[in-house]
Amino acid sequence: MNKWFYFNLLLLAAGIWQITEHSRFPAHVIFGAAGLLLFLFNWTRHAVFSTIRNTPNRQTKIKLANLSKKIVPYHRWIGTTTLIIILIHASLTINLFGFAWHNVKLLSGLIAGILLIAMVVSGWMRLFRSTGRKRMIHIWLGISLFIFISIHIGL
Ligand code: HEM
Ligand code: HEM
Structure with a gap:
């Protein structure tokens, strides 16, 4: 399997771990978890494409x-x-929690969040005129998004 499958599973496991650390599940945590799952679903495309490129097995x-x-058709939505x-x-x-610059989380x-905005914009630009x-x-x-989400979840 491509290394990205393992990285993705690792981030999923870290996410589930952090979420279960909360004693209750308030809305902001539920939305964070849903965002993480959807991101990982789309990002797994990278693992799949890398495998297609690298596997010697035609059937795979x-x-x-x-x-x-x-x-x-679902990827963009x-x-x-x-x-x-x-x-x-x-x-x-x-x-x-209010906004505080010293809150590293x-x-x-x-x-x-900023990288995700850029990701979605670049996706739509790619759809209309791919280069x-x-x-x-x-x-x-x-x-980059994967790295920052890992830091965000890991902190
Ligand atoms: C792709 C982007 C993001 C993902 C996947 C994500 C995911 C998550 C998840 C799963 C949690 C709950 C688990 C934990 O406490 O570690 C969480 C917590 C948190 N997130 Fe995010 N998040 C993202 C973006 C953001 C943004 C844009 C902000 C703020 C501007 C933010 C602020 C926070 C804060 C402050 C917490 C801690 C909440 C607490 O301790 O109760 N996150 N995030
Ligand atoms: C969480 C957000 C997203 C993630 C993680 C993501 C990730 C990816 C990945 C990994 C690929 C395959 C890269 C390759 O070519 O090897 C891809 C392809 C693509 N993405 Fe995204 N993407 C996201 C959002 C979007 C959005 C909002 C659009 C809007 C239209 C979009 C449009 C495309 C297009 C057109 C392709 C190439 C066609 C194809 O899938 O074969 N992406 N994306």
């Missing part, structure tokens, strides 16, 4: 390519919904 290539084709859910998560959290979330450069931007934003 065909199976994954067909699966990927079925998901394509899942990505856009992730952003809406995370914006709700952010406003609920700021309402609850909030700061890491804020950077992840190799836009593809790389979409992927590198995804990798």
Whole structure:
């Protein structure tokens, strides 16, 4: 399996761990968790594409390519919904705790939120006029987003 499958599983496990650390499940945590799941669903596309490119097994290539084709129409809406859910998560959290620059959890979330906005914008730009450069931007934003979400969940 591609290394990204393991990275994704690790972040999912860390997310579930952090969520269960909360003794109650208030709305801001539920929205954060939903955003994490939807992000991981879309990001797994990277693991699938990397596997298609790297596997020597033709059968696996065909199976994954067909699966990927079925998901394509949902990808853009899942990505856009992730952003809406995370914006709700952010406003609920700021309402609850207030805004403080020294709150590292909030700061890491804020950077992840900004990257997510860029991710969704680059996705729509890519859909309307795809170029190799836009593809790389979409992927590198995804990798940065993955790193900042890991920091946000890990803190
Ligand atoms: C892709 C973006 C994001 C994801 C996937 C995400 C996910 C999560 C999850 C699952 C939690 C609950 C588990 C935990 O306490 O660690 C959480 C908590 C938190 N998030 Fe986010 N978040 C994102 C963006 C943001 C943004 C934009 C902000 C604020 C502007 C933010 C602020 C916070 C804060 C302050 C907490 C701690 C809440 C508490 O201790 O009760 N997050 N986030
Ligand atoms: C959470 C947000 C998102 C994530 C994590 C994400 C991730 C990805 C990944 C990993 C790929 C495959 C990269 C490759 O070409 O190797 C991809 C492709 C693509 N994404 Fe996104 N994306 C997100 C949101 C969006 C949105 C909102 C759109 C809007 C239209 C979009 C449009 C596209 C398009 C057109 C492709 C190439 C076509 C294809 O899927 O084969 N993405 N995305």
